[in-house]
Amino acid sequence: MSSSTARLPFDMPMNGILRFPRSDGSPKKRPTVTKENAPPGVLNYMELVPHDDKRNKDWRDKVGNFLMTLLPIDPARHVSYRIAEFPQHYALYSKPRMSGITEQRDDLYLYGSRYVNNFRSPAEFAFHALWLMMDPTLNVSNCECQWCTRTPQKELSRRLGTKVDHYSSGTDKQRSQYDASGFGEAGSDTPMASPVQDPAEEAQSKLRDNPPYRVGEMVWAHLRPPIVGESDDETLQCWPAIVLDVTTRPLWTGTSMDRQPAVKLRLLGVAYVAQVEAFDVLPYHAYALSPGLQSYMSNAKPENIVDASAFHRLSEIQVFPDSQHDQRPRQVTFDRGWPAWLKGLVASWWVRDRWSLSRTISLTAGEAVPPSLRAESRSASATPSGTHQPVAADAIWWGPEQIWVGDVVRLRRSAIVDSTILAFISNGAGGRGLFLKVKKIQARRVDNPRDVWLSGTLYETIPEQDADHSSPGSPTKIETGSGLDVSSLSSLVALPSLPDPLPDSLPDPPLGFKFKSVLSPTNTIFVSLESVAGRYYPYLLFSPVLGAIRKTNPVRPEQLMSLCGHAPGDVWPANLPPMHRERKEMWDELEEEVREFLMPRWKVGARALKAERRT
Ligand SMILES: [Zn+2]
Helix, strand or coil: CCCHHCCCCCCCCHHHHHCCCCCCCCCCCCCCCCCCCCCCCCCCEECCCCCCCHHHHHHHHEEEEHHHHCCCCCCCCCCCCCECCCCCCEEEEECCCCCCCCCCCCCEEEEEEECEECCHHHHHHHHHHHHHHHCCCCHHHCCCCCHCCCCCCHHHHHHHHHCCCCCCCCCCCCCCCCHCCCCCCCCHHCCCCCCCHHHEEEEEEEEHHCCCCCCCCCEEEEEEEEEECCCCEEEEEEEEEEEEEEEEEEEEECCCCEEEEEEEECCCCCCCCEEEEEHHHHEEECCCHHHHHHHHHCHHHHCCEEEHHHHHHCCCCCCCCCCCCCCCHHHHHHHHHHHHHHHHHHHHHCCCCEEEEEEEEECCHHHHHCCCHHHHHHHHCCCCCCCCCCCCEEEEEEEEHHHHCEEEEEEEECCCCCCCHHHHCCHHHHCEEEEEEEEEECCCCCCCCHHHHHHHHHHHHEEECCCCCCCCCCEEECCCCCCCCCHHHHHHCCCCCCCCCCEEEEEECCCCCCECCCCCCCCCEEEEEEEEECCCCCHHHHHHHHCCCCCCCCCCCHHHHHHHCCCCHHHHCCCCCCCCCCCCHHHHHHHHHHHHHHHHHHHCCCCCCHHHHCC
Protein backbone atom coordinates (compact mmCIF):
# COMPACT_ATOMS: atom_id res chain seq x y z
CA MET A 1 0.00 0.00 0.00
CA SER A 2 1.13 3.50 -0.75
CA SER A 3 0.40 5.61 2.33
CA SER A 4 3.46 7.24 3.79
CA THR A 5 4.09 6.16 7.36
CA ALA A 6 4.58 9.77 8.37
CA ARG A 7 0.87 10.39 7.79
CA LEU A 8 -0.49 7.31 9.50
CA PRO A 9 -3.08 8.06 12.19
CA PHE A 10 -1.63 5.48 14.59
CA ASP A 11 1.73 4.58 16.11
CA MET A 12 3.81 1.99 14.31
CA PRO A 13 3.84 -1.35 16.14
CA MET A 14 6.86 -1.99 18.37
CA ASN A 15 7.96 -5.62 18.76
CA GLY A 16 4.66 -6.71 17.22
CA ILE A 17 2.54 -4.77 19.74
CA LEU A 18 -0.26 -2.65 18.26
CA ARG A 19 -1.98 0.04 20.31
CA PHE A 20 -5.32 1.69 19.68
CA PRO A 21 -4.79 5.46 19.52
CA ARG A 22 -8.48 6.16 20.19
CA SER A 23 -11.67 4.39 21.17
CA ASP A 24 -15.41 4.58 20.65
CA GLY A 25 -15.78 2.81 23.99
CA SER A 26 -17.98 3.81 26.88
CA PRO A 27 -17.73 2.39 30.41
CA LYS A 28 -21.52 1.99 30.38
CA LYS A 29 -21.58 -0.38 27.42
CA ARG A 30 -21.36 -3.56 29.40
CA PRO A 31 -23.51 -6.70 29.59
CA THR A 32 -26.79 -6.34 31.46
CA VAL A 33 -26.47 -9.51 33.50
CA THR A 34 -22.99 -10.22 34.84
CA LYS A 35 -21.76 -12.74 37.37
CA GLU A 36 -21.69 -9.97 39.97
CA ASN A 37 -25.28 -8.81 39.58
CA ALA A 38 -27.08 -11.94 38.35
CA PRO A 39 -30.10 -12.88 40.47
CA PRO A 40 -29.85 -16.25 42.20
CA GLY A 41 -30.63 -19.07 39.82
CA VAL A 42 -29.78 -17.12 36.68
CA LEU A 43 -26.92 -18.92 35.02
CA ASN A 44 -26.68 -17.21 31.65
CA TYR A 45 -24.69 -14.29 33.04
CA MET A 46 -21.60 -12.78 31.49
CA GLU A 47 -18.25 -13.16 33.20
CA LEU A 48 -15.28 -10.86 32.67
CA VAL A 49 -12.30 -12.53 30.98
CA PRO A 50 -9.23 -10.89 32.56
CA HIS A 51 -6.30 -9.54 30.58
CA ASP A 52 -3.95 -12.37 31.55
CA ASP A 53 -6.47 -15.12 30.74
CA LYS A 54 -5.37 -17.31 27.85
CA ARG A 55 -8.65 -16.67 26.01
CA ASN A 56 -8.12 -12.91 26.29
CA LYS A 57 -4.57 -13.20 24.95
CA ASP A 58 -5.76 -15.47 22.15
CA TRP A 59 -8.34 -12.88 21.07
CA ARG A 60 -5.77 -10.08 21.11
CA ASP A 61 -3.36 -12.18 19.03
CA LYS A 62 -6.03 -12.76 16.43
CA VAL A 63 -7.15 -9.13 16.31
CA GLY A 64 -3.50 -8.13 15.85
CA ASN A 65 -3.08 -10.56 12.98
CA PHE A 66 -6.24 -9.38 11.27
CA LEU A 67 -5.18 -5.76 11.68
CA MET A 68 -1.87 -6.49 10.02
CA THR A 69 -3.71 -7.80 6.96
CA LEU A 70 -5.83 -4.63 6.84
CA LEU A 71 -3.56 -1.77 7.91
CA PRO A 72 -1.50 0.01 5.25
CA ILE A 73 1.80 -1.21 6.70
CA ASP A 74 3.91 -4.26 5.96
CA PRO A 75 4.43 -6.82 8.71
CA ALA A 76 8.03 -7.46 9.74
CA ARG A 77 9.28 -10.97 9.14
CA HIS A 78 9.45 -13.39 12.09
CA VAL A 79 7.34 -11.08 14.25
CA SER A 80 3.98 -12.16 15.63
CA TYR A 81 1.53 -9.33 16.11
CA ARG A 82 -1.04 -8.68 18.76
CA ILE A 83 -2.90 -5.75 20.29
CA ALA A 84 -1.59 -4.66 23.69
CA GLU A 85 -5.04 -3.89 25.04
CA PHE A 86 -8.56 -3.77 23.77
CA PRO A 87 -9.66 -0.19 23.04
CA GLN A 88 -10.34 1.95 26.10
CA HIS A 89 -13.50 0.88 27.97
CA TYR A 90 -13.74 -2.37 26.01
CA ALA A 91 -13.76 -5.68 27.86
CA LEU A 92 -14.01 -9.33 26.93
CA TYR A 93 -16.75 -11.42 28.52
CA SER A 94 -17.59 -15.10 28.47
CA LYS A 95 -21.00 -16.69 28.65
CA PRO A 96 -21.12 -20.29 29.85
CA ARG A 97 -22.75 -22.67 27.41
CA MET A 98 -25.74 -24.47 28.84
CA SER A 99 -26.01 -27.09 26.18
CA GLY A 100 -24.32 -29.91 28.02
CA ILE A 101 -21.10 -31.24 29.44
CA THR A 102 -19.72 -32.39 26.10
CA GLU A 103 -19.23 -28.82 24.97
CA GLN A 104 -16.60 -27.14 27.08
CA ARG A 105 -16.06 -24.01 25.07
CA ASP A 106 -17.64 -20.81 26.33
CA ASP A 107 -18.83 -18.11 24.00
CA LEU A 108 -16.78 -14.93 24.12
CA TYR A 109 -18.10 -11.42 23.56
CA LEU A 110 -16.23 -8.15 23.28
CA TYR A 111 -18.26 -5.36 24.90
CA GLY A 112 -17.67 -1.62 25.18
CA SER A 113 -18.39 -0.05 21.78
CA ARG A 114 -20.80 2.84 21.72
CA TYR A 115 -22.15 1.66 18.37
CA VAL A 116 -22.07 -2.12 18.45
CA ASN A 117 -23.38 -3.90 21.50
CA ASN A 118 -20.81 -6.68 21.25
CA PHE A 119 -18.51 -8.52 18.87
CA ARG A 120 -18.53 -12.29 18.86
CA SER A 121 -15.20 -13.06 17.30
CA PRO A 122 -11.88 -11.40 16.43
CA ALA A 123 -12.93 -11.56 12.77
CA GLU A 124 -16.14 -9.72 13.53
CA PHE A 125 -14.21 -7.04 15.38
CA ALA A 126 -11.43 -6.71 12.78
CA PHE A 127 -12.94 -4.00 10.58
CA HIS A 128 -14.22 -2.04 13.56
CA ALA A 129 -10.69 -2.21 15.00
CA LEU A 130 -9.33 -0.98 11.67
CA TRP A 131 -11.66 2.01 11.84
CA LEU A 132 -10.45 2.88 15.36
CA MET A 133 -6.85 2.72 14.16
CA MET A 134 -7.39 4.73 11.00
CA ASP A 135 -10.04 7.40 11.63
CA PRO A 136 -8.94 10.33 13.83
CA THR A 137 -12.42 11.87 13.42
CA LEU A 138 -14.07 8.75 14.91
CA ASN A 139 -16.96 9.24 12.50
CA VAL A 140 -18.75 5.91 12.67
CA SER A 141 -20.03 6.22 9.12
CA ASN A 142 -16.42 5.48 8.10
CA CYS A 143 -16.49 2.10 9.81
CA GLU A 144 -16.77 -0.85 7.47
CA CYS A 145 -17.50 -3.55 10.00
CA GLN A 146 -20.45 -5.88 9.66
CA TRP A 147 -22.54 -4.08 12.24
CA CYS A 148 -21.83 -0.50 11.21
CA THR A 149 -22.55 -1.19 7.53
CA ARG A 150 -24.51 -4.44 7.61
CA THR A 151 -22.03 -5.91 5.17
CA PRO A 152 -22.44 -9.65 5.65
CA GLN A 153 -19.69 -11.14 7.81
CA LYS A 154 -19.24 -13.71 5.05
CA GLU A 155 -18.01 -10.99 2.71
CA LEU A 156 -15.81 -9.39 5.36
CA SER A 157 -14.39 -12.77 6.32
CA ARG A 158 -13.56 -13.42 2.69
CA ARG A 159 -11.59 -10.18 2.66
CA LEU A 160 -9.85 -11.28 5.85
CA GLY A 161 -9.15 -14.71 4.42
CA THR A 162 -10.94 -16.54 7.20
CA LYS A 163 -13.86 -18.90 7.54
CA VAL A 164 -17.31 -17.63 8.39
CA ASP A 165 -17.90 -17.62 12.12
CA HIS A 166 -20.21 -20.38 13.14
CA TYR A 167 -22.38 -20.50 16.17
CA SER A 168 -24.22 -23.60 17.28
CA SER A 169 -27.24 -22.91 19.39
CA GLY A 170 -27.99 -24.55 22.69
CA THR A 171 -30.86 -26.95 23.14
CA ASP A 172 -32.01 -26.07 26.63
CA LYS A 173 -35.18 -24.31 25.55
CA GLN A 174 -38.31 -24.20 27.62
CA ARG A 175 -41.86 -24.12 26.35
CA SER A 176 -41.93 -20.38 26.79
CA GLN A 177 -38.75 -18.39 26.71
CA TYR A 178 -40.17 -16.48 29.65
CA ASP A 179 -39.82 -19.60 31.76
CA ALA A 180 -36.08 -19.68 31.30
CA SER A 181 -35.48 -15.98 31.09
CA GLY A 182 -33.66 -14.08 33.78
CA PHE A 183 -35.19 -10.90 32.40
CA GLY A 184 -38.67 -9.62 33.06
CA GLU A 185 -39.86 -9.54 36.61
CA ALA A 186 -42.89 -11.69 35.98
CA GLY A 187 -40.88 -14.18 33.98
CA SER A 188 -39.81 -16.42 36.81
CA ASP A 189 -43.30 -17.37 37.86
CA THR A 190 -44.77 -17.89 34.41
CA PRO A 191 -46.50 -21.24 34.61
CA MET A 192 -46.18 -24.05 32.13
CA ALA A 193 -49.24 -24.52 29.94
CA SER A 194 -50.45 -27.65 31.64
CA PRO A 195 -51.58 -28.93 33.99
CA VAL A 196 -53.42 -25.82 35.10
CA GLN A 197 -54.62 -25.43 38.66
CA ASP A 198 -55.62 -21.95 39.67
CA PRO A 199 -57.69 -19.51 37.59
CA ALA A 200 -54.84 -17.03 37.14
CA GLU A 201 -52.58 -19.72 35.69
CA GLU A 202 -55.36 -20.89 33.45
CA ALA A 203 -55.99 -17.31 32.34
CA GLN A 204 -52.33 -16.87 31.48
CA SER A 205 -52.31 -20.10 29.50
CA LYS A 206 -55.35 -18.95 27.57
CA LEU A 207 -53.71 -15.64 26.76
CA ARG A 208 -50.57 -17.44 25.61
CA ASP A 209 -52.40 -19.99 23.50
CA ASN A 210 -54.82 -17.50 21.91
CA PRO A 211 -52.87 -14.38 21.01
CA PRO A 212 -55.58 -11.74 20.46
CA TYR A 213 -53.80 -10.02 17.56
CA ARG A 214 -54.98 -9.70 13.99
CA VAL A 215 -53.11 -9.36 10.74
CA GLY A 216 -52.54 -5.69 9.98
CA GLU A 217 -53.04 -4.48 13.53
CA MET A 218 -50.46 -2.30 15.26
CA VAL A 219 -48.95 -3.68 18.46
CA TRP A 220 -45.89 -3.31 20.69
CA ALA A 221 -43.14 -5.90 20.65
CA HIS A 222 -41.42 -6.27 24.00
CA LEU A 223 -37.62 -6.02 23.87
CA ARG A 224 -36.09 -8.57 26.19
CA PRO A 225 -33.73 -7.24 27.54
CA PRO A 226 -34.46 -3.57 26.78
CA ILE A 227 -32.08 -1.51 24.65
CA VAL A 228 -30.45 0.76 27.21
CA GLY A 229 -28.56 3.99 26.61
CA GLU A 230 -26.62 6.10 29.06
CA SER A 231 -29.49 7.32 31.23
CA ASP A 232 -32.79 5.92 32.43
CA ASP A 233 -34.60 8.03 29.85
CA GLU A 234 -32.68 6.28 27.11
CA THR A 235 -34.40 2.92 27.40
CA LEU A 236 -36.31 1.21 24.61
CA GLN A 237 -38.62 -1.39 26.14
CA CYS A 238 -41.13 -1.96 23.37
CA TRP A 239 -41.00 -1.46 19.61
CA PRO A 240 -44.08 -0.48 17.55
CA ALA A 241 -44.91 -3.13 14.96
CA ILE A 242 -47.51 -4.34 12.48
CA VAL A 243 -48.77 -7.91 12.72
CA LEU A 244 -47.99 -9.87 9.54
CA ASP A 245 -49.09 -13.25 10.79
CA VAL A 246 -50.26 -15.01 13.92
CA THR A 247 -48.79 -18.46 13.88
CA THR A 248 -47.01 -21.12 15.87
CA ARG A 249 -43.41 -22.15 15.62
CA PRO A 250 -41.59 -25.31 16.59
CA LEU A 251 -39.96 -25.27 19.99
CA TRP A 252 -37.55 -27.75 21.48
CA THR A 253 -38.55 -28.21 25.13
CA GLY A 254 -35.47 -30.18 26.10
CA THR A 255 -37.14 -33.53 25.70
CA SER A 256 -39.44 -33.17 22.71
CA MET A 257 -40.61 -30.85 20.00
CA ASP A 258 -43.53 -28.60 20.89
CA ARG A 259 -45.27 -25.65 19.27
CA GLN A 260 -45.15 -22.11 20.61
CA PRO A 261 -47.58 -19.34 19.62
CA ALA A 262 -45.65 -16.72 17.69
CA VAL A 263 -46.34 -13.46 15.90
CA LYS A 264 -44.60 -12.39 12.72
CA LEU A 265 -44.05 -8.65 12.80
CA ARG A 266 -42.93 -5.81 10.62
CA LEU A 267 -41.21 -3.57 13.15
CA LEU A 268 -42.04 0.00 12.19
CA GLY A 269 -38.91 1.95 11.28
CA VAL A 270 -36.94 -1.26 10.72
CA ALA A 271 -36.30 -2.85 7.35
CA TYR A 272 -36.55 -6.43 8.59
CA VAL A 273 -39.33 -8.77 9.56
CA ALA A 274 -39.15 -10.39 12.98
CA GLN A 275 -40.87 -13.37 14.52
CA VAL A 276 -41.38 -13.21 18.26
CA GLU A 277 -43.02 -15.30 20.93
CA ALA A 278 -46.68 -14.24 21.07
CA PHE A 279 -46.29 -13.47 24.77
CA ASP A 280 -43.83 -10.72 23.83
CA VAL A 281 -46.56 -8.77 22.04
CA LEU A 282 -48.87 -6.21 23.65
CA PRO A 283 -51.94 -4.49 22.21
CA TYR A 284 -51.13 -0.95 21.14
CA HIS A 285 -53.29 0.58 23.87
CA ALA A 286 -51.55 -1.38 26.64
CA TYR A 287 -48.26 0.54 26.44
CA ALA A 288 -47.09 4.12 25.99
CA LEU A 289 -43.65 5.66 26.08
CA SER A 290 -42.43 7.30 29.25
CA PRO A 291 -42.24 11.12 29.40
CA GLY A 292 -38.45 10.86 29.74
CA LEU A 293 -38.07 8.87 26.54
CA GLN A 294 -40.47 11.23 24.83
CA SER A 295 -38.36 14.27 25.69
CA TYR A 296 -35.16 12.48 24.69
CA MET A 297 -36.68 11.65 21.31
CA SER A 298 -37.89 15.18 20.68
CA ASN A 299 -34.42 16.63 21.26
CA ALA A 300 -32.10 14.02 19.78
CA LYS A 301 -30.79 14.32 16.23
CA PRO A 302 -28.88 11.65 14.34
CA GLU A 303 -25.85 12.93 12.46
CA ASN A 304 -25.18 12.88 8.74
CA ILE A 305 -28.74 12.26 7.58
CA VAL A 306 -28.23 14.25 4.41
CA ASP A 307 -30.50 12.46 1.97
CA ALA A 308 -33.28 9.91 1.64
CA SER A 309 -30.90 6.99 1.34
CA ALA A 310 -29.09 7.92 4.56
CA PHE A 311 -32.51 8.19 6.18
CA HIS A 312 -33.44 4.78 4.85
CA ARG A 313 -30.19 3.21 6.09
CA LEU A 314 -31.14 4.08 9.67
CA SER A 315 -33.68 1.27 9.37
CA GLU A 316 -31.07 -1.36 8.60
CA ILE A 317 -30.74 -2.72 12.09
CA GLN A 318 -31.64 -6.08 13.50
CA VAL A 319 -33.64 -5.85 16.70
CA PHE A 320 -34.71 -9.48 17.11
CA PRO A 321 -32.62 -12.53 16.18
CA ASP A 322 -33.41 -14.44 13.01
CA SER A 323 -34.42 -17.50 14.97
CA GLN A 324 -35.63 -18.17 18.48
CA HIS A 325 -32.74 -20.57 18.90
CA ASP A 326 -30.28 -17.73 18.54
CA GLN A 327 -29.60 -16.86 22.17
CA ARG A 328 -26.75 -14.49 21.47
CA PRO A 329 -27.03 -10.98 22.88
CA ARG A 330 -28.47 -8.35 20.58
CA GLN A 331 -25.93 -6.36 18.54
CA VAL A 332 -27.74 -3.07 18.20
CA THR A 333 -27.08 -0.41 20.85
CA PHE A 334 -29.25 2.49 21.90
CA ASP A 335 -27.12 4.96 19.92
CA ARG A 336 -27.52 2.83 16.81
CA GLY A 337 -31.16 1.95 17.35
CA TRP A 338 -32.96 5.06 18.52
CA PRO A 339 -33.30 6.80 15.12
CA ALA A 340 -35.03 3.71 13.71
CA TRP A 341 -37.21 3.50 16.79
CA LEU A 342 -38.21 7.16 16.38
CA LYS A 343 -39.06 6.51 12.72
CA GLY A 344 -41.23 3.68 13.96
CA LEU A 345 -42.88 5.88 16.55
CA VAL A 346 -43.75 8.56 13.98
CA ALA A 347 -45.12 5.85 11.68
CA SER A 348 -47.21 4.57 14.59
CA TRP A 349 -48.82 8.01 14.95
CA TRP A 350 -49.92 7.83 11.32
CA VAL A 351 -51.50 4.44 11.85
CA ARG A 352 -53.08 5.42 15.17
CA ASP A 353 -54.74 8.48 13.66
CA ARG A 354 -56.42 6.81 10.68
CA TRP A 355 -59.55 4.77 10.29
CA SER A 356 -61.60 3.25 7.49
CA LEU A 357 -64.24 0.65 6.83
CA SER A 358 -63.19 -2.56 5.15
CA ARG A 359 -64.99 -4.77 2.69
CA THR A 360 -68.02 -2.60 2.21
CA ILE A 361 -71.08 -3.36 0.11
CA SER A 362 -73.81 -0.94 -0.89
CA LEU A 363 -77.17 -1.25 0.80
CA THR A 364 -80.56 -0.78 -0.74
CA ALA A 365 -82.82 1.77 0.91
CA GLY A 366 -84.75 -0.89 2.82
CA GLU A 367 -81.61 -2.24 4.51
CA ALA A 368 -80.32 1.10 5.66
CA VAL A 369 -80.07 2.19 9.29
CA PRO A 370 -83.33 3.00 11.08
CA PRO A 371 -84.94 6.35 10.25
CA SER A 372 -84.64 7.62 13.80
CA LEU A 373 -80.89 7.14 13.75
CA ARG A 374 -80.62 8.54 10.28
CA ALA A 375 -82.27 11.72 11.47
CA GLU A 376 -79.88 11.95 14.39
CA SER A 377 -76.80 11.41 12.31
CA ARG A 378 -77.95 14.00 9.82
CA SER A 379 -78.11 16.61 12.54
CA ALA A 380 -74.69 15.59 13.84
CA SER A 381 -73.06 15.81 10.45
CA ALA A 382 -72.15 19.08 8.82
CA THR A 383 -72.19 17.54 5.37
CA PRO A 384 -75.36 17.68 3.29
CA SER A 385 -77.14 14.36 3.38
CA GLY A 386 -78.61 12.31 0.60
CA THR A 387 -75.51 12.26 -1.60
CA HIS A 388 -74.07 9.05 -0.16
CA GLN A 389 -75.14 5.50 -0.67
CA PRO A 390 -75.50 3.61 2.63
CA VAL A 391 -73.07 0.71 2.99
CA ALA A 392 -72.51 -2.31 5.19
CA ALA A 393 -68.99 -3.32 6.19
CA ASP A 394 -67.35 -6.44 7.62
CA ALA A 395 -64.75 -4.62 9.65
CA ILE A 396 -63.40 -1.27 10.77
CA TRP A 397 -59.75 -0.29 10.83
CA TRP A 398 -59.86 1.78 13.97
CA GLY A 399 -56.40 3.28 14.38
CA PRO A 400 -54.21 0.43 15.63
CA GLU A 401 -57.07 -2.05 15.99
CA GLN A 402 -59.37 -3.85 13.63
CA ILE A 403 -62.94 -4.40 14.80
CA TRP A 404 -64.84 -7.24 13.14
CA VAL A 405 -68.48 -8.07 12.80
CA GLY A 406 -68.90 -10.76 15.46
CA ASP A 407 -66.59 -9.03 17.97
CA VAL A 408 -67.51 -8.04 21.48
CA VAL A 409 -66.27 -4.45 21.81
CA ARG A 410 -65.90 -2.18 24.83
CA LEU A 411 -68.35 0.71 24.90
CA ARG A 412 -68.21 4.24 26.21
CA ARG A 413 -70.99 5.49 28.40
CA SER A 414 -72.17 7.76 25.59
CA ALA A 415 -73.21 4.63 23.71
CA ILE A 416 -76.38 4.48 25.76
CA VAL A 417 -78.32 7.42 24.39
CA ASP A 418 -81.66 5.88 25.31
CA SER A 419 -82.02 6.46 29.05
CA THR A 420 -84.63 3.74 29.35
CA ILE A 421 -81.88 1.18 28.69
CA LEU A 422 -80.00 2.41 31.77
CA ALA A 423 -82.81 1.13 33.94
CA PHE A 424 -82.06 -2.41 32.80
CA ILE A 425 -78.39 -2.37 33.78
CA SER A 426 -77.65 -4.54 36.83
CA ASN A 427 -76.43 -3.04 40.06
CA GLY A 428 -72.71 -2.26 39.80
CA ALA A 429 -72.38 -3.43 36.21
CA GLY A 430 -72.11 0.13 34.92
CA GLY A 431 -68.96 0.54 36.99
CA ARG A 432 -67.39 -2.46 35.27
CA GLY A 433 -68.19 -1.79 31.68
CA LEU A 434 -70.65 -2.34 28.89
CA PHE A 435 -70.05 -4.34 25.75
CA LEU A 436 -71.58 -4.70 22.32
CA LYS A 437 -71.62 -7.96 20.44
CA VAL A 438 -71.38 -6.52 16.93
CA LYS A 439 -73.80 -8.07 14.47
CA LYS A 440 -73.72 -5.41 11.77
CA ILE A 441 -71.63 -2.43 10.77
CA GLN A 442 -73.48 0.08 8.64
CA ALA A 443 -72.66 3.56 7.43
CA ARG A 444 -74.56 6.35 5.84
CA ARG A 445 -71.23 7.77 4.68
CA VAL A 446 -68.02 5.80 4.72
CA ASP A 447 -65.78 8.68 5.78
CA ASN A 448 -67.54 10.19 8.79
CA PRO A 449 -67.40 8.31 12.11
CA ARG A 450 -70.63 9.96 13.23
CA ASP A 451 -72.38 8.26 10.34
CA VAL A 452 -71.05 4.78 11.12
CA TRP A 453 -73.26 2.60 13.28
CA LEU A 454 -72.65 -0.71 14.95
CA SER A 455 -75.65 -2.78 15.85
CA GLY A 456 -75.95 -5.84 18.01
CA THR A 457 -76.59 -7.06 21.53
CA LEU A 458 -75.73 -5.02 24.62
CA TYR A 459 -73.90 -6.91 27.37
CA GLU A 460 -72.85 -6.17 30.91
CA THR A 461 -70.85 -8.34 33.31
CA ILE A 462 -72.16 -9.76 36.57
CA PRO A 463 -70.29 -11.79 39.22
CA GLU A 464 -69.84 -15.41 38.18
CA GLN A 465 -71.92 -16.79 41.04
CA ASP A 466 -74.92 -14.51 40.40
CA ALA A 467 -78.02 -16.00 38.83
CA ASP A 468 -78.51 -15.00 35.21
CA HIS A 469 -81.84 -15.51 33.56
CA SER A 470 -80.74 -14.34 30.14
CA SER A 471 -79.07 -16.62 27.63
CA PRO A 472 -75.69 -15.11 26.85
CA GLY A 473 -74.53 -17.72 24.37
CA SER A 474 -71.58 -19.98 24.92
CA PRO A 475 -67.99 -18.81 25.30
CA THR A 476 -65.87 -19.35 22.26
CA LYS A 477 -62.25 -19.48 21.30
CA ILE A 478 -60.69 -16.09 20.68
CA GLU A 479 -60.22 -15.46 17.00
CA THR A 480 -56.73 -14.84 15.77
CA GLY A 481 -55.47 -13.33 12.55
CA SER A 482 -55.64 -15.10 9.25
CA GLY A 483 -52.74 -17.11 7.91
CA LEU A 484 -51.64 -14.41 5.49
CA ASP A 485 -47.91 -14.53 4.95
CA VAL A 486 -46.95 -11.19 3.52
CA SER A 487 -44.29 -8.67 4.26
CA SER A 488 -45.64 -5.82 2.16
CA LEU A 489 -47.82 -3.70 4.39
CA SER A 490 -49.96 -2.47 1.53
CA SER A 491 -51.38 -5.94 1.08
CA LEU A 492 -52.55 -6.04 4.70
CA VAL A 493 -56.09 -5.16 3.77
CA ALA A 494 -57.43 -8.68 3.42
CA LEU A 495 -59.92 -10.07 5.89
CA PRO A 496 -60.58 -13.64 6.83
CA SER A 497 -63.98 -14.74 5.60
CA LEU A 498 -66.64 -14.45 8.24
CA PRO A 499 -68.95 -17.37 8.88
CA ASP A 500 -72.53 -16.86 7.74
CA PRO A 501 -74.61 -16.81 9.83
CA LEU A 502 -72.35 -15.54 12.60
CA PRO A 503 -72.07 -17.92 15.56
CA ASP A 504 -74.04 -16.73 18.55
CA SER A 505 -71.02 -17.02 20.81
CA LEU A 506 -69.10 -14.77 23.15
CA PRO A 507 -65.44 -14.51 24.10
CA ASP A 508 -64.41 -15.52 27.60
CA PRO A 509 -65.73 -12.97 30.12
CA PRO A 510 -63.43 -11.02 32.48
CA LEU A 511 -62.11 -13.40 35.15
CA GLY A 512 -64.64 -13.84 37.96
CA PHE A 513 -67.54 -12.48 35.92
CA LYS A 514 -69.93 -13.59 33.25
CA PHE A 515 -71.61 -11.77 30.40
CA LYS A 516 -75.30 -11.01 30.72
CA SER A 517 -77.37 -9.37 28.02
CA VAL A 518 -78.87 -6.14 29.34
CA LEU A 519 -81.99 -6.43 27.23
CA SER A 520 -83.09 -9.67 25.65
CA PRO A 521 -80.35 -11.25 23.49
CA THR A 522 -82.46 -10.69 20.41
CA ASN A 523 -82.95 -7.02 21.17
CA THR A 524 -80.70 -5.02 18.87
CA ILE A 525 -79.24 -1.68 19.85
CA PHE A 526 -77.41 0.81 17.62
CA VAL A 527 -74.16 2.43 18.72
CA SER A 528 -72.28 5.20 16.94
CA LEU A 529 -68.66 4.42 16.12
CA GLU A 530 -67.72 7.41 18.28
CA SER A 531 -69.07 5.55 21.31
CA VAL A 532 -66.86 2.51 20.83
CA ALA A 533 -63.98 2.37 23.34
CA GLY A 534 -62.11 -0.32 21.43
CA ARG A 535 -61.42 -4.04 21.36
CA TYR A 536 -61.84 -6.24 24.40
CA TYR A 537 -58.78 -8.28 25.48
CA PRO A 538 -59.70 -11.06 27.88
CA TYR A 539 -56.86 -12.12 30.21
CA LEU A 540 -54.55 -9.31 29.08
CA LEU A 541 -53.78 -8.46 32.72
CA PHE A 542 -51.98 -11.80 32.93
CA SER A 543 -49.40 -10.85 30.32
CA PRO A 544 -45.91 -11.24 31.84
CA VAL A 545 -44.77 -8.25 29.77
CA LEU A 546 -47.04 -5.92 31.73
CA GLY A 547 -45.26 -7.00 34.90
CA ALA A 548 -41.84 -6.57 33.35
CA ILE A 549 -42.50 -3.00 32.15
CA ARG A 550 -44.81 -1.77 34.89
CA LYS A 551 -42.30 0.62 36.47
CA THR A 552 -42.04 2.77 33.37
CA ASN A 553 -45.30 2.11 31.52
CA PRO A 554 -47.48 5.24 31.80
CA VAL A 555 -50.61 3.18 31.04
CA ARG A 556 -52.08 2.82 34.52
CA PRO A 557 -53.45 -0.42 36.02
CA GLU A 558 -57.06 0.77 35.88
CA GLN A 559 -56.61 1.57 32.20
CA LEU A 560 -55.30 -1.94 31.59
CA MET A 561 -58.31 -3.21 33.54
CA SER A 562 -60.52 -1.37 31.07
CA LEU A 563 -58.87 -3.17 28.14
CA CYS A 564 -59.72 -6.52 29.70
CA GLY A 565 -63.25 -5.64 30.72
CA HIS A 566 -62.84 -5.09 34.47
CA ALA A 567 -63.30 -1.31 34.20
CA PRO A 568 -65.57 0.82 32.00
CA GLY A 569 -64.58 1.76 28.47
CA ASP A 570 -64.42 5.42 29.46
CA VAL A 571 -61.44 4.69 31.72
CA TRP A 572 -59.29 3.91 28.68
CA PRO A 573 -61.10 4.58 25.42
CA ALA A 574 -59.25 4.44 22.14
CA ASN A 575 -59.12 7.99 20.82
CA LEU A 576 -61.25 8.73 17.82
CA PRO A 577 -58.78 8.57 14.90
CA PRO A 578 -59.08 12.04 13.32
CA MET A 579 -58.35 11.04 9.72
CA HIS A 580 -60.27 8.82 7.35
CA ARG A 581 -57.87 6.95 5.08
CA GLU A 582 -58.08 3.61 3.30
CA ARG A 583 -55.51 1.20 4.76
CA LYS A 584 -53.80 0.39 1.49
CA GLU A 585 -53.24 4.05 0.69
CA MET A 586 -52.00 4.65 4.22
CA TRP A 587 -49.39 1.88 3.96
CA ASP A 588 -48.29 3.09 0.54
CA GLU A 589 -47.72 6.63 1.80
CA LEU A 590 -46.28 5.80 5.19
CA GLU A 591 -42.52 5.68 4.52
CA GLU A 592 -42.56 8.97 2.66
CA GLU A 593 -44.77 10.69 5.23
CA VAL A 594 -42.40 9.69 8.01
CA ARG A 595 -39.37 10.92 6.07
CA GLU A 596 -41.01 14.23 5.23
CA PHE A 597 -41.92 14.67 8.87
CA LEU A 598 -38.57 13.79 10.42
CA MET A 599 -35.89 14.93 8.00
CA PRO A 600 -36.54 18.69 8.27
CA ARG A 601 -36.58 18.36 12.06
CA TRP A 602 -33.33 16.48 12.09
CA LYS A 603 -31.69 18.97 9.74
CA VAL A 604 -32.41 22.09 11.81
CA GLY A 605 -29.28 23.02 13.73
CA ALA A 606 -27.64 19.71 12.86
CA ARG A 607 -24.11 19.76 11.57
CA ALA A 608 -24.54 18.97 7.90
CA LEU A 609 -21.42 16.85 7.60
CA LYS A 610 -20.64 14.89 4.52
CA ALA A 611 -19.31 11.46 5.30
CA GLU A 612 -15.54 11.76 5.20
CA ARG A 613 -13.61 9.10 3.42
CA ARG A 614 -10.10 8.33 4.54
CA THR A 615 -7.39 8.45 1.90
ZN1 LIG B 1 -17.97 -0.82 13.17
